[in-house]
Amino acid sequence: MNNILNHIGIENYIFLSVILFCIGVFGVLYRRNAIIVFMSIEIMLNAVNLLFVAFSTYHQDAQGQVFVFFSMAVAAAEVAVGLAILVSIFRNLGSITIDNLKNLKG
């Protein structure tokens, strides 16, 4: 059976995915720049997508891969909206440091 998992074990994908996710988490927690935070969130998202695909292949079930398509489409839409918000914040405040966004509180 021509399966990539025969060459690289499933556990490697899991480790990679966990490392990516943790990078995303720490990026979210430590960085103040909104775009970086945003990118970190995307990293977390893609870590999960990677895991999805890996397990999908592992179980010989295409459902997981199909689901990843959906998740990527949603993420693309989210990125579009998120970036638009960031642009308008930058226009108003002149910076995109998240500490400056306290005024968004009602």
Added chain:
Amino acid sequence: MEMNTNIALVLVLAPFLGFLINVFFGKSLGKSLSGIIGTLSVVVSFIATVYFFSGIAAQPEGIRITLFDWIQISNFKVDFGFQLDQLSILWLLFVTGIGSLIHLYSISYMHDDENMHKFFAYLNLFIFFMITLVIGSNLLVMFIGWEGVGLCSYLLIGFWHKNQEFNDAAKKAFIMNRIGDLGLLVGIFILGSLFSTVDFTTLKTAITTAPDYNDFWFSVAALTLFIGACGKSAQIPLYTWLPDAMAGPTPVSALIHAATMVTAGIFMITRLNFLFDLVPSVQSIIAIVGAVTALVAATIGLVQNDIKKVLAYSTVSQLGLMFLALGLGAYEVAVFHVITHAFFKACLFLGSGSVIHALHGEQDMRNMGGLKKAMPITFVTMLIASLAISGVPLFSGFFSKDEILLVAFHHNIPLWVVASVASIMTAFYMFRLMFLTFFQEFRGTSAQKHHLHESPSLITIPLIVLAILATIGGLISLPGNSWLNGYLTPILPKLANAEHHLGTTEYILMAIAVVGGLVGIGIAYAKYIKQNTVPTEDAAISGFSKMLYNKYYVDECYDAIFVKPINFLSRFFRDTIETGLSALVFGFGKVTNEISYQGKKIQNGSIGLYLFVFVLGLCAIVSYLFLAQ
């Protein structure tokens, strides 16, 4: 039958129509027209009553009219219907008859009052409810009327509502009546649950044929019904509202608080005679309460100085005598006394109204006197009524009171003694009233003396008619040859063989009663004519008469026993319990408020913090999922 239904509806609804007209258009109709409409509507009822009265001889079983099914719950069914039999027609006759006269009287008496149309509206409403009370074919329809007359009594006592004392008197009457009404309701409930019916005819069959009736619940039902009668007919311990009810205009006192409404209790007990006959223990309670009320009220009446108060206590006392007769099972005698009493007491009240009218509102007999010359018609009619109530032979009161005493003598000598003493006192205080009001010199101000005048004919005509009735009213039940007893036989079957035997004992008793009455009159004559005494000022009264003058301090006792503790309890509930409860309820609000106020502080707008909490939550979920496995 169709025609009877229509006439019965006219009989009931005419006063109600009068009420509607007066209440909605009375002000624009003007005083005279409003009074005439009010009077006419009652006269129409009276004519309808006379129609039924003339037909009753042909239909001894009475006329029953069912208008519609009112309440129907499984096997319990109540019709809204009327029952026109001997008893209700008799009551209707004097309710509408005397009612018409008093309406006529009020046209003149109330003419100076700005709210005259309201007065007539209330009077008409009263007549409507009184007719409903009397004519109802079951206890519930009667109860509607029973409550309605109480309401009208309240409205009319407090008619001059700008005076706070009058309002208090009205409230007192209403509350006292409520206590009695509760008793009546409980009685109706018990009868309803025992027999699944509250209809008079069905009840009568059910009760008289019930072989294994529950003795205990029978007695309780009779007792609670009697409590209801006590409230409405002003018997001990619920009598204190009636003297205070004199706050209302005098025609009201005459109509409601002497002739009609206060006899509702006697009507109800006579209606349910088949029930009361089965419970001798309750009957003796009724007799004793009646006799004691007669005596107590008479003693208080001895020293009162307000002309209407004397008459009010006299009414309570006479009602006591009627209850004595009821308790001894002599329903027809009680009914007889109700009728004669309605005549002479209405006459007395209207006469006192005429005097008060002439003196511009003066009610204290110490400021009257010598009115004989100025007001001859009022004087003569009141004299006749006083002779009647004192039991002077040939006047109506003589026959009815004598029969009560006779019955009492045959059943229970102590009760006879009590009733006789009360009668002697009645003669005394009635003639005390007459002598103080009409004889000797005038004791009022000279301005009043200048304006002394006989009342207009609208006032004197009802007085004359009532005085004539008070004289000849006794003819309906002469000893030995009683039309009334024969008339009431279908209602009171026991009477048929209970003809009065006029023997030596009876004549002796009669003589004792007459002598007693004359002695009472004589004492009054000696004291107030010969010695020319005038009752002393309030402050100078002392000893036992002070106690009498203050009505045995019964009001003060009730105040101390019931009113004060209830007020105290209310204040306790308001200040302690309710404060505690609201502190608890408000406490919940305050705690919630405080929690959300503190929670608000976390939501400070720092995105970094939000993200931190988000990651924390994520970690928590993940670790939970691991732990769950």
